[in-house]
Amino acid sequence: MIIALIIETSLIVFFLVVSSLGRQSFPSIALAYHLRPGCSTLTATMISQTSDNQTFQYSCSGRAALYMPPSGWGGPADCCGADSILVSPSFTLPASYLRLSVVNTDYDCSSRNEMRLVNGGNMTLGGASSNGGGVSYNYCAVVAGQSGRIQGFTITWNPVPWPGLCCTMSASPTQLTIPEGQNASTRITVTAVKSFFGNISFSLVYEDGSSRASPSASIIPTNVIVRPDSSNATIVTVITYKGSGPGTLTLVVYSYPNRYYSGTTVNVAISIT
Numbered sequence: 342m343i344i345a346l347i348i349e350t351s352l353i354v355f356f357l358v359v360s361s362l363g364r365q366s367f368p369s370i371a372l373a374y375h376l377r378p379g380c381s382t383l384t385a386t387m388i389s390q391t392s393d394n395q396t397f398q399y400s401c402s403g404r405a406a407l408y409m410p411p412s413g414w415g416g417p418a419d420c421c422g423a424d425s426i427l428v429s430p431s432f433t434l435p436a437s438y439l440r441l442s443v444v445n446t447d448y449d450c451s452s453r454n455e456m457r458l459v460n461g462g463n464m465t466l467g468g469a470s471s472n473g474g475g476v477s478y479n480y481c482a483v484v485a486g487q488s489g490r491i492q493g494f495t496i497t498w499n500p501v502p503w504p505g506l507c508c509t510m511s512a513s514p515t516q517l518t519i520p521e522g523q524n525a526s527t528r529i530t531v532t533a534v535k536s537f538f539g540n541i542s543f544s545l546v547y548e549d550g551s552s553r554a555s556p557s558a559s560i561i562p563t564n565v566i567v568r569p570d571s572s573n574a575t576i577v578t579v580i581t582y583k584g585s586g587p588g589t590l591t592l593v594v595y596s597y598p599n600r601y602y603s604g605t606t607v608n609v610a611i612s613i614t
Contacts, residue, residue: 375409375410375423375426375467376407376408376409376426376428376466376498377407377408377409377410378406378407379400379401379404379405379406379407379408379477380401380402380404380406383399383400383401383406383480384400384401384402385397385398385399386399386400388449388450388451388481389450389451390487392487393485393486394439394483394484394485394486394487395483395484395486395487396450396451396481396482396484397450397481397482397484398444398449398450398479398480398481399480399481399482400446400479400480405446405477405478405479406477406478406480407443407466407477407478407479408476408477409423409426409466409475409476409477409478410423410475411423411474411475423466423467423475423476425465425466425467426465426466426467426500427463427464427465427500427501427502428464428465428466428498428499428500428501429461429462429463429464429498429499429500429501430458430459430461430462430464430496430497430498430499431461431496431497431499432458432460432495432496432497433460433495437484437485437486438482438483438484438485439483439484439485440457440458440482440483441457441458441480441481441482441496442455442456442457442458442480442481442482443455443456443458443466443478443479443480443481444456444478444479444480444481445476445477445478446477446478446479449479450479450481455481458496466478504537504602505534505602506534506537506602506603506604507533507534507537507539507541507567507596507598507602507603507604507605508531508532508533508534508537508541508567508596508598508604508605509531509532509534509605510529510530510531510532510594510596510605510607511530511532511607512527512528512529512530512577512594512607512608512609513527513528513530514527515527515608515609515610516609516610516611516612517579517609517610517611517612518612518614519556519579519581519611519612519613519614520581520613520614521582521583521584521585521586521587521613521614522581522582522583523581524578524579524580524581525578526576526577526578526579527576527577527579527609528574528575528576528577529543529560529574529575529576529577529594529607530572530573530574531565531567531572531573531574531575531596532567532571532572533567533568533569533570533571533572535569536569537567537569537598537602538567538568538569539567539598539602540564540565540566540567540598541564541565541566541567541573541596541597541598541604542563542564542596542597543560543563543564543575543594543595543596543597544594544595544597545558545560545577545592545593545594545595546592546593546595547590547591547593547611548590548591548592548593555590556579556580556581556582556585556611556613557579557580557582558577558578558579558580558592559577559578559580560575560576560577560578560594561575561576562575563575577592577594577609579592579609581613585613586613587613587614588612588613589610589611589612589613590611590613591608591609591610591611592608592609592610592611593606593607593608593609594607594608594609
């Protein structure tokens with residue numbers, strides 16, 4: 342599905358083509374659920390002019406050129422904004438265009454909060470926002486000169502798959518047998534996958550418990566730095582209590598890496614005797 346957004350102005354004829362919005366083309370990350378055109382016809386407003394160039398902002402007559410609905414539609418979601426998605430714009434600018442950008446509608450083209458578009462470059466749209474109604478954008482273009490007819494151009498938005506797993510995790514030992522009222526520890530090793538480099542934090546959750554009361558658990562340190570082709574580690578300590586009774590349960594260690602990557606888990610079997 343291709344939607345043509347045409348900007349009508351006395352000086353500029355601007356054709357914006359947003360592709361890959363078809364739900365059948367990308368069912369797993371369907372851009373139609375995340376990134377939508379605000380209208381079929383955009384209008385251009387001159388924001389500023391110097392002796393060398395003009396700055397135009399493209400919108401839908403008071404509404405945003407591009408709109409991203411609130412989180413909860415699937416994908417890596419951020420609170421109070423829109424799902425973060427990776428996209429890649431493809432375009433060729435006429436010689437008179439100095440740059441093309443998008444700007445959050447909380448700002449305008451003169452606010453220095455623009456995100457410059459790079460042909461074929463990956464960028465993130467969406468994310469956290471003070472506006473609980475989603476995230477929206479307008480276009481900004483800086484064009485050389487003060488007058489004269491300006492050529493149009495085409496831009497295509499393409500989805501980009503998320504980088505994938507940050508790392509693998511392993512536990513040593515993978516099973517802890519703990520007398521009631523005592524403690525035991527396991528070492529959780531985190532190993533980078535491919536070129537991942539960043540901070541990883543953790544959380545602990547008990548599942549499938551058969552004891553009367555789940556033991557407490559701590560993890561130190563609570564986050565680690567992992568570099569490409571290397572590993573780091575943290576220690577999980579399980580603390581049982583008198584009176585909890587014998588039983589078995591599973592401790593699941595979750596990892597939370599940089600936002601562009603997916604985390605993973607490792608299970609530790611707990612047996613209280």
